[in-house]
Amino acid sequence: MKTLNTYENKKVLVLGLGKSGYAASKLMKSLGADVTVNDRNDLSTDEHAKELRRDGVQIVGGGHPLELLEDVSLLIKNPGIPYTNPMVKKALEQEIPVVTEVEIAGLLSDAPMIGITGSNGKTTTTMLIGEMMKHSSFEPIVAGNIGTALTAIVQKATVRNAIVAELSSFQLMGTRSFHPHVAVVLNIFDHHLDYHGTVENYASAKARITANQTKDDYLVYNADSTRVVSYIAERSQAKKVPFSLNKKETSGAYVSGGFIFFKENRIMPVGEMGIPGEHNLINALAAVAAAGVCGVSPKDMANVLQSFKGARHRLEYVDIVQGRTIYNDSKATNIIATTKALHAFPNKEIVLLAGGLDRGNSFDALIPELKKAPIKAVLLFGETKKKLLDACRKATVPVIKEVENVEAAVPEAFALSQPGDVILLSPACASWDQYKSFEQRGDIFIAEVNKFR
Template sequence: MQRLVVLGAGESGVGAALLAKQQGWDVFVSDSGIIKEGFQKELDQANIKWEQGVHTLDLIFNADEVVKSPGIPDAVPLIQQLHSRSIPVISEIEFAGRYTQSKTICITGSNGKTTTTMLIHYLLKHSGVNVEMAGNVGTSLARQIADGKTPEWFVIELSSFQLDGMYQFKADIAVLLNITPDHLDRYEYKMQKYINSKFRIVQNQTEEDVFVYCQDDDLIAGELPKRIFKSELLPFTQNDILKQGAYSTLDELIINYNDETMSIFSQDLSLQGRHNLYNSMAAGIVAKVLKIRKKLIRESLSSFKGVAHRLEKVAAVRGIEFINDSKATNVNATWYALECMTKPVIWIAGGVDKGNEYDELMPLVEKKVKSIICLGVDNEKLLKAFGGKVKSIREVQSMDDAVAIAYNQGKKNEVVLLSPACASFDLFDNYIQRGEQFKESVRNL
């Protein structure tokens, strides 16, 4: 019997463990932190051995293969030791992909991947396609396969960390939305390493497959000539007219594919803003490739409800609008958020800096932001970047304080925008908890 060790007992790790047990592997789960009670019960019920708060090396180094949580960096000594022993270390997606015949639509990018994944899933479901959503959003792929799900298509959101552990896995349709500096702390602060990670989405693709990408992204455009692609390339753009792919005019989104054209008025799209136009283009191309009727594509693109914690309107209090963009964990995501704003902004930012450079935000901040509230343990970089650029810049250590100060500074027809540009781990468990606390604080005003 082959032995699989799973490092990290979150949703993806437990999913991988359950699937492996079902497939006849000898499974052991090890988490250096504390495993959530619900996951502990699941492992016990499946008769899977586990440990928490420690990694017992003797029980790990006898593995035939290791599935590691996306949250564990390759640079940690344990992973390096596994590599030195030639024990394969893979991602849950790589493992799960072996046990399904379903086709895959895989979405990655520095920003917009959750929205686009959910939009594609919604579009296909609305059109009667047998489809499930997995990966970095919702239920893990491994768990769904273990639960016996056999959809025609899995729509899978993939982070660069998940892509790093994928070797044989193949996307039938790969979508690359954009590449901007993010998680550089995991890539030795070398941008090319991060770019290479994102382009793993097209590895193993054949002539039968499709690669959908943003032509306007300089890093993607610069990388294309360096690589050989077997798949069909379908770009989308806001700066050009394309015979194959998607583009926009002043008031329409147009998709051309295999001598068929469809269009939808931009004002009819449920997701507004320049960045969301890209997301709608990507989803529209995927739908056309799958031969979904124009009427259904239009209906879906105009009726989809957005993603929680992504430019989510929370409430208006005394004429001040509160917007939750907690999912903006990097500079580029915050750039998009600020770019969408049409009223003066009180900006709540900060958290764990991931090697951010704030220069690209400066023109938008000078034009649109009236004051900044830094919500984080270490705000030095934000203070240095924006001190003197806005009327007021304050530091706080709690969400209640951040919201209260923003409310006191705000006037009618102004916006309080939580768009941190940073990870959340200094004061919160994750961006979801940060966003929920923001909403709670606003409701308590």
């Protein structure tokens, strides 16, 4: 880890004691900063808070007293905390730098970084690149939005490592000098507009991944996305490495004659990929392009793409149970993600499990996709089940049933399906109305499925 004396004996405020806040606090304290952690929740019994107190970190929970900003040199905020938060607004008014832990990690890392962002597909692409990089001259460490906080990783990463980091728009918006050697941008859809306000603001946050890149760095980008091209690629100073499903991008990754290529090198037949769906083919092309510029061989790329079975809860293949093929796509918390899942099985009949938190949106955009997909039945649960019921009726889905939750949906799915069908959990909604997380929702789905073995 590089040395950073900028904040030695300076006051640093960490806003939000989540995974990233805990790691950032530990790191800044080790750098000699006077660290205070502030969280809206009561932290009196929190184990991480107790540990930080023992390390000499001041802990303030139960609200956001603005006087904590006095003489503060840096505010490190949890990525999910909006910029409308009174503490953040006041810090910006006082011209206190407001960053996320990604910025600190970037300043300190000895290891080169591959950063991956996009509205959909980040986790799968990050995991694919991580697997492919095991066959490079680097020892990869997968981190960021996918799991371990970057400020925890940089303390042990060396020049022998490569950090493969999934990065959200929330994380990237809080960066200033962040500089990955390879930046990967998958797509830009109308996501998180409640946080960013406009698509332009959202795209601007995503563009931070390449803002400080130079001609010695690489931008791997989706040449089929007009938003990625216009908002990001055209403005980047890095070497551009495109990937495309529709064009023969000979300076990057593409599909030709049913084969995946990187530049002039044929990697493998599309049909031999271990994960289904056109969206996963796009993720594979992005991974091939990123791994390719890092020196991974076509053979090693092919081996990974053939053996990789998907990220947990992202169109995750579970098993064949009583002849039904089971997929857990609990991470599909929006219409676009569910649409991609529905079209991943063109030759199978699908029993779909959907529903969840009501965020006030309609599901009209899902109607034509429900019509096109080979759906046998839909099981609906959660706050949105009435809205989804209306969409399914308009799409003339043959069988529609309302159930209480995922637990109740699984036995109905087996009753309405037959061997050869796909049972697919792809909710198109967040989970928080009934479950703590999409992970918990997916785990419960798998546990219920296992009862039918």
